[in-house]
Amino acid sequence: MNENKLDILVFAAHPDDAELSCSGTIIKYLRAGKKVGIIDLTAGEMGTRGTAATRKVEAEKANQIMGLKVRENLAMPDCFFQNNQENQLKIIQMIRKYQPQIVFANAITDRHPDHARAAQLVEDAAFQSGLMKIETFDAGQNQAAHRPQAVYHYIQDTYIKPDFIVDITAEMESKKAAILAFQTQFFDPNTSEPQTYISSPDFIETVIARNREFGKIVGGVFGEGFTSKKIIGVNDIFNLS
Numbered sequence: 117m118n119e120n121k122l123d124i125l126v127f128a129a130h131p132d133d134a135e136l137s138c139s140g141t142i143i144k145y146l147r148a149g150k151k152v153g154i155i156d157l158t159a160g161e162m163g164t165r166g167t168a169a170t171r172k173v174e175a176e177k178a179n180q181i182m183g184l185k186v187r188e189n190l191a192m193p194d195c196f197f198q199n200n201q202e203n204q205l206k207i208i209q210m211i212r213k214y215q216p217q218i219v220f221a222n223a224i225t226d227r228h229p230d231h232a233r234a235a236q237l238v239e240d241a242a243f244q245s246g247l248m249k250i251e252t253f254d255a256g257q258n259q260a261a262h263r264p265q266a267v268y269h270y271i272q273d274t275y276i277k278p279d280f281i282v283d284i285t286a287e288m289e290s291k292k293a294a295i296l297a298f299q300t301q302f303f304d305p306n307t308s309e310p311q312t313y314i315s316s317p318d319f320i321e322t323v324i325a326r327n328r329e330f331g332k333i334v335g336g337v338f339g340e341g342f343t344s345k346k347i348i349g350v351n352d353i354f355n356l357s
Contacts, residue, residue, distance in 0.1 A: 123150040125216035129234035130160040131175040132298045137270040140284025140291040153186030158194035165309040166300030178297035199237040207241035209252045212259035219264045223272040268342040278341030288338040
């Protein structure tokens with residue numbers, strides 16, 4: 117039995133991508149007893165505000181708020197990582213290590229070019245992770261092939277019509293706290309750091325507004341949207357929200 121096995125493995129181009137986009141869903145399933153982990157591809161070192169070191173501390177604080185036990189960072193170069201064999205193998209190693217049923221990845225298109233590139237990188241690696249002839253190792257041991265049942269892409273800054281929405285009404289306050297754990301990145305009237313697109317006081321309000329919009333669609337107050345490249349099958353048409 118694999119002691120590392122997770123139900124959901126979340127990939128994020130930068131620390132705080134997951135918090136902004138799908139932390140409500142992460143918290144929802146953690147509270148339901150599921151095992152969830154995050155793999156950050158980069159340390160976010162090219163961000164205008166803060167440093168790789170401060171982002172690491174902030175991510176650890178966000179982990180505590182969410183109740184997350186597993187989080188790793190692949191140390192790919194922020195802004196310059198590519199969808200190539202080297203990076204695909206790094207993703208494959210993580211998928212085979214944690215053997216998730218479901219993978220979450222960045223938005224398929226977004227304002228930051230890293231997001232769409234990460235989305236395709238993870239999508240490609242998730243498929244290749246199921247190919248037995250691709251060899252990867254963990255602590256010197258050959259890893260077994262494993263392909264997730266599904267890869268879903270969370271929606272980020274750019275609006276994308278969701279294929280499904282998760283009701284996060286009960287998790288919204290914890291989501292906001294997890295986002296604000298990244299205090300160097302968001303609005304702080306006392307900081308001397310330069311102003312950025314995400315540091316304006318209006319930015320967090322737009323995140324909340326998007327969650328309100330998605331929540332209303334499914335009859336809740338707050339929701340998070342996801343897209344899927346595959347059509348999602350339904351076993352019970354009477355068990356839909």
